[in-house]
Amino acid sequence: MRDTHPFKVLRCDSVSTNEFEDQVVVEEPLEVRVNNHSIGITMRTPGDDFDLAVGLLRTEGIIQRFEEVGTVAYCPDEQDANLRNVVNVTLVDSRRSVHASRVRWATSSCGLCGEAPLESIRRNVRPLQCSMSVGREVVSCLPGRMREHQSNFNRTGGIHAACLFDASGRLLLIREDLGRHNAVDKVLGAALRSAIKTTESVLMVSARLGFEIVQKGLMAGVPVIASVSAPSSLAIALAREFGLTAVGFVRDGSMNIYSHPERIVHAL
Amino acid sequence: MRDTHPFKVLRCDSVSTNEFEDQVVVEEPLEVRVNNHSIGITMRTPGDDFDLAVGLLRTEGIIQRFEEVGTVAYCPDEQDANLRNVVNVTLVDSRRSVHASRVRWATSSCGLCGEAPLESIRRNVRPLQCSMSVGREVVSCLPGRMREHQSNFNRTGGIHAACLFDASGRLLLIREDLGRHNAVDKVLGAALRSAIKTTESVLMVSARLGFEIVQKGLMAGVPVIASVSAPSSLAIALAREFGLTAVGFVRDGSMNIYSHPERIVHAL
Numbered sequence: 001m002r003d004t005h006p007f008k009v010l011r012c013d014s015v016s017t018n019e020f021e022d023q024v025v026v027e028e029p030l031e032v033r034v035n036n037h038s039i040g041i042t043m044r045t046p047g048d049d050f051d052l053a054v055g056l057l058r059t060e061g062i063i064q065r066f067e068e069v070g071t072v073a074y075c076p077d078e079q080d081a082n083l084r085n086v087v088n089v090t091l092v093d094s095r096r097s098v099h100a101s102r103v104r105w106a107t108s109s110c111g112l113c114g115e116a117p118l119e120s121i122r123r124n125v126r127p128l129q130c131s132m133s134v135g136r137e138v139v140s141c142l143p144g145r146m147r148e149h150q151s152n153f154n155r156t157g158g159i160h161a162a163c164l165f166d167a168s169g170r171l172l173l174i175r176e177d178l179g180r181h182n183a184v185d186k187v188l189g190a191a192l193r194s195a196i197k198t199t200e201s202v203l204m205v206s207a208r209l210g211f212e213i214v215q216k217g218l219m220a221g222v223p224v225i226a227s228v229s230a231p232s233s234l235a236i237a238l239a240r241e242f243g244l245t246a247v248g249f250v251r252d253g254s255m256n257i258y259s260h261p262e263r264i265v266h267a268l
Numbered sequence: 269m270r271d272t273h274p275f276k277v278l279r280c281d282s283v284s285t286n287e288f289e290d291q292v293v294v295e296e297p298l299e300v301r302v303n304n305h306s307i308g309i310t311m312r313t314p315g316d317d318f319d320l321a322v323g324l325l326r327t328e329g330i331i332q333r334f335e336e337v338g339t340v341a342y343c344p345d346e347q348d349a350n351l352r353n354v355v356n357v358t359l360v361d362s363r364r365s366v367h368a369s370r371v372r373w374a375t376s377s378c379g380l381c382g383e384a385p386l387e388s389i390r391r392n393v394r395p396l397q398c399s400m401s402v403g404r405e406v407v408s409c410l411p412g413r414m415r416e417h418q419s420n421f422n423r424t425g426g427i428h429a430a431c432l433f434d435a436s437g438r439l440l441l442i443r444e445d446l447g448r449h450n451a452v453d454k455v456l457g458a459a460l461r462s463a464i465k466t467t468e469s470v471l472m473v474s475a476r477l478g479f480e481i482v483q484k485g486l487m488a489g490v491p492v493i494a495s496v497s498a499p500s501s502l503a504i505a506l507a508r509e510f511g512l513t514a515v516g517f518v519r520d521g522s523m524n525i526y527s528h529p530e531r532i533v534h535a536l
Contacts, residue, residue, distance in 0.1 A: 003444070025427045025446045044450045045427065048443055048458065052450055055457025059484040061392050066460045124329050157517070158476050158498025159293045159313065175316055176271070178293045178478065178500055182312045182320055189323025190316065192334045208426050210446065216327040230426025232446055249425070 002026055002046040005233045010261050012136055013254035017266070022256060027211050027232035032056055033075065033088040034098040043211060043234075046084070049074070053087040062098055063091070070094070128243035130223040132200055133265045136255070138169040142204045143228050143250050149174045150206075162187040164201040172196050180207035181216070188220045198222050209248055214238045224263055226250050231258055270294055270314040273501045278529050280404055281522035285534070290524060295479050295500035300324055301343065301356040302366040311479060311502075314352070317342070321355040330366055331359070338362070396511035398491040400468055401533045404523070406437040410472045411496050411518050417442045418474075430455040432469040440464050448475035449484070456488045466490050477516055482506045492531055494518050499526055 009022040031041045032053045039062075044052060050072045057063045070090040077083040091098075146163045149171060162183035164172040173196060175186035184205060191198050199221040205213060209231035215238060217225045225239070226247040239246035239259040246258040257264055277290040299309045300321045307330075312320060318340045325331045338358040345351040359366075414431045417439060430451035432440040441464060443454035452473060459466050467489040473481060477499035483506060485493045493507070494515040507514035507527040514526040525532055 027446050042447065042450055044447055045445045047445075048454045051443060051454040051457035051461060052445075053457065054460055055453030055455070058456055058460055059453055059487045061487060063460075066463070158500065175319060177313045177315075177320075178295050178476070179310065179312055182310055185323030185327055186316045186319040187323070188326055189319035189321065192322055192326055192331075193319060195334070208446070219327045219329060232426065 007233070007236055007258060010257040011254065012257065012264070012266075014137070014140075022258075024231060024233050024236060024258075027234040028085055031086045033086065034062065035090055035094055035096070036088055037098065039098055049084070049087050053089050057089060068092055125218050125242055127241070128218070128221065128223055130199060130221075130243075130263075132167055132223050133263050134167045134169075134202055134224060136264055136266050138165075138167070139202070139224075139226055139247060139250060139255060139264060140253050141169055142202065142226055143206075145169065145171055146174065146204050146206065150176060161206045163204045164191055164196060164198065165204060166201060172201060180205060181212055183207075184213055184216050188216060188222075191220070202226060204250075208232070209235050209246060211235045211238060214244060214246060218242050218244055226255070275501070275504055275526060278525040279522065280525065280532070280534075282405070282408075290526075292499060292501050292504060292526075295502040296353055299354045301354065302330065303358055303362055303364070304356055305366065307366055317352065317355050321357050325357060336360055393486050393510055395509070396486070396489065396491055398467060398489075398511075398531075400435055400491050401531050402435045402437075402470055402492055404532055404534050406433075406435070407470070407492075407494055407515060407518060407523060407532060408521050409437055410470065410494055411474075413437065413439055414442065414472050414474065418444060429474045431472045432459055432464065432466065433472060434469060440469060448473060449480055451475075452481055452484050456484060456490075459488070470494060472518075476500070477503050477514060479503045479506060482512060482514060486510050486512055494523070 003026055004023045005026050006021045007024050011018050011020055026045055027043055028046055029041050030044045031038055068091055070092045072089050074084045075086040075088050142165055146161055150161045159176050159178050160180040160183045161174055161176045163174045164187055166172055173187050173190050175183050177183040202224040203217050203222045204226045208229045209227040211232055211234040214235040224245040228250055231246055231248045236258045245260040245263040247255050249256045271294055272291045273294050274289045275292050276287060279286050279288055294313055295311055296314055297309050298312045298317060299306055336359055338360045340357050342352045343354040343356050410433055414429055418429045427444050427446050428448040428451045429442055429444045431442045432455055434440055441455050441458050443451050445451040470492040471485050471490045472494045476497045477495040479500055479502040482503045492513040496518055499514055499516045504526045513528040513531040515523050517524045
């Protein structure tokens with residue numbers, strides 16, 4: 001089973017703190033090749049990778065019928081024989097050239113050429129050196145404050161928010177978007193434009209805490225990211241290595257701290 | 269206000285059907301250019317576009333400080349002067365070349381060169397001609413059946429599912445992934461590999477109904493897509509034009525039908 005992974009987590013509520021083992025969904029890059037040419041990378045949960053590769057070829061309009069497919073197989077990784085993150089699909093018409101000319105925002109995770117997900121980040125990001133701390137009771141209040149300021153959620157029910165708060169829980173900025181990554185980019189861009197120090201802020205997101213969210217926070221030097229929802233395995237690994245405090249499931253007065261709990265302090 | 273848009277919707281529960289006007293979150297492509305060279309496209313909700321552009325440059329590691337930015341401005345669209353979907357950022361160091369070499373899955377929406385989002389789809393997809401119908405009471409049951417079969421959700425709380433059901437509500441396939449687009453690609457790929465007819469199936473997703481989900485469904489000829497959550501404006505526009513039935517907010521015995529309601533029948 002590679003689709004979930006156990007992590008040691010601190011579960012806190014208003015009266016207690018307990019360490020327990022949380023099952024976290026695994027996130028890893030999958031590169032898909034057609035006739036041995038890379039056509040794209042997606043961050044996915046391992047499992048059913050051949051379905052995913054064939055499905056992508058179908059939904060990208062590269063194949064219409066399964067009869068067009070010759071073989072589907074993992075490519076061996078020279079560094080790590082156990083790594084199964086590249087799938088090659090051969091087409092029956094092997095001379096067909098397949099273009100993936102459409103470019104979209106990619107993450108630093110997507111090291112082509114078999115680069116491990118964290119490698120390219122290691123080159124670009126220095127571990128956080130930040131002594132900021134924030135009260136546990138402050139973190140507990142953030143989802144409610146975010147929701148109060150979400151102008152569009154109540155009208156549409158389908159939009160994400162990202163907020164920056166200071167250590168006392170005061171809202172500094174909020175931005176909304178149907179894409180959770182966009183909401184984070186908007187709020188970090190707004191901070192840069194208005195000279196708000198992200199290095200002394202808590203980033204609160206309405207969405208799951210995936211790898212890209214943590215990566216974006218790290219690029220902007222944010223020391224604490226909190227979410228109402230679950231983190232991914234790669235998000236936790238990234239946060240632990242680079243000194244970022246990742247807090248998930250901030251709900252109903254409790255929270256799970258997945259990395260660097262020293263920044264979340266208990267006032268009582 | 270361009271961030272939400274009204275759509276006429278059929279709201280159904282077990283006893284009644286009412287037309288009402290729903291506010292839907294707007295989804296449109298934003299192309300970001302640096303020194304007039306395109307570096308990527310993201311599907312976003314219009315608004316705070318300069319924050320988004322600057323934020324992306326920051327989180328992609330292209331800039332560290334706002335002082336590196338010269339100007340931020342919309343590029344005029346030659347076809348439609350009101351369209352503000354391209355932002356150009358000039359850097360103070362205008363000779364700096366910026367690469368966006370990382371390629372990831374893109375949608376057909378992302379017509380570079382100012383192509384409208386639906387144009388490239390019009391070239392690749394034919395409108396659905398499918399007489400399949402499904403009972404309203406069947407659709408109501410699908411979220412519960414999906415949840416029963418989600419092996420990982422209860423353990424992690426952070427994984428999406430996509431299912432194919434037949435018209436009687438029988439589960440044909442289920443796939444899970446932390447990425448909702450991956451879950452859809454997995455289930456459609458699995459259908460192709462196991463010769464399950466997507467053209468006679470209902471695709472049920474645990475996630476919001478964005479443009480890309482509807483696009484993927486259309487590429488596989490799926491006639492009905494249902495979601496527990498909200499659709500985007502572009503998802504509805506795409507579904508309406510190409511003859512796909514889009515159903516959102518399937519919860520607690522009621523649902524909103526956003527397009528082609530003729531496939532959702534009332535047994536009573």
